[in-house]
Amino acid sequence: MKALRYKGPFSVAVEDVPDPRIEQPADAIIRITTTNICGSDLHMYEDRTNVEQDKVLGHENMGVVQEVGAGVDRIKVGDRVSVPFNIGCGTCKNCLEGWSSFCLRTNPNEGVDGAAYGYAQMCPYPGGQAEYLRVPYADFNLLELPPGDDFERDFTMLSDIFPTGYHGAELAGVRTGDRVAGLRRRSRGAAGRPQRDAGRRRSGVRRRQGSRPPGAGRKDRHADRLQHSRSGRAAAGRH
Numbered sequence: 001m002k003a004l005r006y007k008g009p010f011s012v013a014v015e016d017v018p019d020p021r022i023e024q025p026a027d028a029i030i031r032i033t034t035t036n037i038c039g040s041d042l043h044m045y046e047d048r049t050n051v052e053q054d055k056v057l058g059h060e061n062m063g064v065v066q067e068v069g070a071g072v073d074r075i076k077v078g079d080r081v082s083v084p085f086n087i088g089c090g091t092c093k094n095c096l097e098g099w100s101s102f103c104l105r106t107n108p109n110e111g112v113d114g115a116a117y118g119y120a121q122m123c124p125y126p127g128g129q130a131e132y133l134r135v136p137y138a139d140f141n142l143l144e145l146p147p148g149d150d151f152e153r154d155f156t157m158l159s160d161i162f163p164t165g166y167h168g169a170e171l172a173g174v175r176t177g178d179r180v181a182g183l184r185r186r187s188r189g190a191a192g193r194p195q196r197d198a199g200r201r202r203s204g205v206r207r208r209q210g211s212r213p214p215g216a217g218r219k220d221r222h223a224d225r226l227q228h229s230r231s232g233r234a235a236a237g238r239h
């Protein structure tokens with residue numbers, strides 16, 4: 001099959017790789033219909049991780065179930081599914097307590113809990129920027145979607161972007177009408193151009209939403225307060 005592989009800093013390529021196959025009874029093979037390029041992929045592409053050469057990237061995937069292992073009973077061949085980016089086993093202590101992103105079983109790297117598709121340190125699972133994807137513990141991990149191909153661009157947000165943002169908003173206790181600040185770490189030199197491009201796109205979204213970044217335009221005492229906060233605790237207050 002064709003898959004997108006990491007070849008080194010600022011270099012990826014679509015190459016032929018072996019088709020994934022059922023390796024464990026709880027596995028499923030998904031035919032990918034949509035996969036996203038995540039901002040997190042830039043950390044690997046721009047050389048801020050130790051991702052191994054030839055890794056197949058892609059952790060935001062959806063598709064149709066092509067094949068299931070003998071131990072899979074909830075998910076059926078032909079199901080249209082979203083594939084959440086983190087991989088849990090469903091039965092370890094952390095998964096049972098709802099912390100499946102820190103599954104104790106799915107990452108064989110010593111001292112690292114939690115696994116994901118196509119990502120540095122979250123190995124050994126290839127990603128879904130490919131024609132097919134192997135999904136471990138398919139009954140636990142896959143989210144069934146309505147059949148057909150409607151709302152593909154909406155459903156593709158379910159694998160990471162939408163639930164990650166929603167979960168973050170819930171953890172922060174954000175409510176409608178709250179004034180909030182989004183903070184991000186400034187990237188180092190080599191990443192300058194993509195970050196500036198992303199910044200321009202975000203500026204357009206901000207304009208349409210009527211918001212503006214801290215420190216932009218006229219003097220903003222709240223922005224000053226955030227920027228000069230050493231502990232970051234000021235950012236948690238509501239203004």
Ligand SMILES: [Zn+2]
Pocket residue numbers: 038039040059060085160161
């Ligand atoms: Zn992502």
Ligand SMILES: [Zn+2]
Pocket residue numbers: 088089090091092093094095096100102103104105106
């Ligand atoms: Zn687990």
